[in-house]
Amino acid sequence: xxxxxxxxxxxxxxxxxxxxxxxxxxxxxxxxxxxxxxxxxxxxxxxxxxxxxxxxxxxxxxxxxxxxxxxxxxxxxxxxxxxxxxxxxxxxxxxxxxxxxxxxxxxxxxxxxxxxxxxxxxxxxxxxxxxxxxxxxxxxxxxxxxxxxxxxxxxxxxxxxxxxxxxxxxxxxxxxxxxxxxxxxxxxxxxxxxxxxxxxxxxxxxxxxxxxxxxxxxxxxxxxxxxxxxxxxxxxxxxxxxxxxxxxxxxxxxxxxxxxxxxxxxxxxxxxxxxxxxxxxxxxxxxxxxxxxxxxxxxxxxxxxxxxxxx
Numbered sequence: 533x534x535x536x537x538x539x540x541x542x543x544x545x546x547x548x549x550x551x552x553x554x555x556x557x558x559x560x561x562x563x564x565x566x567x568x569x570x571x572x573x574x575x576x577x578x579x580x581x582x583x584x585x586x587x588x589x590x591x592x593x594x595x596x597x598x599x600x601x602x603x604x605x606x607x608x609x610x611x612x613x614x615x616x617x618x619x620x621x622x623x624x625x626x627x628x629x630x631x632x633x634x635x636x637x638x639x640x641x642x643x644x645x646x647x648x649x650x651x652x653x654x655x656x657x658x659x660x661x662x663x664x665x666x667x668x669x670x671x672x673x674x675x676x677x678x679x680x681x682x683x684x685x686x687x688x689x690x691x692x693x694x695x696x697x698x699x700x701x702x703x704x705x706x707x708x709x710x711x712x713x714x715x716x717x718x719x720x721x722x723x724x725x726x727x728x729x730x731x732x733x734x735x736x737x738x739x740x741x742x743x744x745x746x747x748x749x750x751x752x753x754x755x756x757x758x759x760x761x762x763x764x765x766x767x768x769x770x771x772x773x774x775x776x777x778x779x780x781x782x783x784x785x786x787x788x789x790x791x792x793x794x795x796x797x798x799x800x801x802x803x804x805x806x807x808x809x810x811x812x813x814x815x816x817x818x819x820x821x822x823x824x825x826x827x828x829x830x831x832x833x834x835x836x837x838x839x840x841x842x843x
Contacts, residue, residue: 536678536720536728538625538632538667540775540793543713543735545595545623546663546682549638550711552590552834553619554688556601557644557657559806559820560584560615581606582615582814586838593830595625601838605644607814614645619659631670636682638663648694653703656689669720669728676723678730684713703745705765711737725783733775741767743802749810756811763804773798797826814842 585602599622605615619640626633642659663682668675690707717732743765750758774795780788801824808818819837 535779535789535791536632536667536669536676536730536777537630537791537793538627538634538669539678539715539730539779540777540791541594541625541627542634542636542665542667542680542682543715543733543775544773544793544796545625545634545636546638546661546665546684546715547686547711547713547735547737549597549599549619549621549623549636549663550640550659550661550684550686550713551709552588553601553617553621553640553642553661554644554657554659554686554709555822556586556588556619556836557603557615557617557642557659558655558688558690559804560603560605560613560617560644580814580842582840582842584617584816584838584840586818586836588834588836590832590834592832594627595623597621597623599638605840611648612646614643616641616643618642632668634665634667636663636665651693651695652691653694654689654691655705656687658685658687660685665715667720669723671723671726673726674723676720676727678718678720678728680716680718680730682713682715684711686711699750700746700748704742705744706742707740709737709739709741711739713737719782725781727782728779729782731778733777735775736771737773738770739767740770741765741802745804756809759808759810761804761806761808763802763806765802767800767802769796769798797828797830799826801825814840816840 582605587600590597599620601619603617621638623636640661644657646655661684665680667678688709692705695702713735715733719729720727745763747761775793804822806820817839822834824832
């Protein structure tokens with residue numbers, strides 16, 4: 533009996549959802565959040581709220597995630613941007629080689645801020661998540677189903693430089709991410725004596741990253757602007773990210789076994805490419821691709837698109 537191996541994947545799914553949400557908030561703090569130039573000076577948005585929203589789709593070797601994010605941000609002055617956002621993500625996953633699958637619905641609330649100095653900027657984001665989880669384990673005698681919940685919180689903080697070279701802006705950045713995830717234990721149902729009781733999991737993660745973002749603003753004849761951007765980063769997990777759960781058949785109270793999840797990679801290369809259209813100093817339509825690559829042909833892709841509007 534392989535046990536409920538899919539349960540060892542759920543903590544990583546909810547953690548990935550939260551990290552991706554916070555990363556999207558940090559993206560809000562990039563060039564589009566603190567755009568400077570003649571168009572913005574002619575129509576400054578200081579003190580006026582801005583609403584934004586995006587839809588996204590992520591996929592990797594075992595899962596597909598679709599969701600949406602919406603938020604509000606505020607610019608008290610041309611050096612400061614702050615806001616908050618709400619995120620929903622639905623993930624379907626299936627394990628290669630095992631007749632096991634699951635679904636995770638995650639709801640996250642987060643806040644973000646950035647402050648620019650003459651040469652240095654600091655940024656950060658926090659988020660908290662509630663997730664509902666369903667699992668299915670198929671075998672010759674039937675299907676065992678289970679459901680549980682997970683909660684967690686994370687924080688991202690970074691510091692970087694703002695370097696100008698004619699119309700290009702280069703922003704090298706170093707950051708640290710911390711994440712905590714709690715998954716409740718649960719008991720399967722629907723398979724009689726073959727049902728399993730699965731323990732809960734408390735999981736900490738700490739990751740450092742160093743990278744850069746490059747962007748430029750192209751003025752269009754209509755007076756609008758087009759902003760291409762490119763980002764690249766290296767990320768390293770400082771805490772062992774694998775998960776181990778204790779499981780036991782409901783009919784054998786004194787017998788249990790450990791199910792160890794696959795060891796996730798500890799180093800990633802992160803690449804992002806984006807393009808945004810700016811009809812004025814603050815409104816925006818954007819599209820972005822983000823990719824993650826690790827050893828052993830492990831990779832993930834994400835596409836997002838959205839808009840922001842000031843009133």
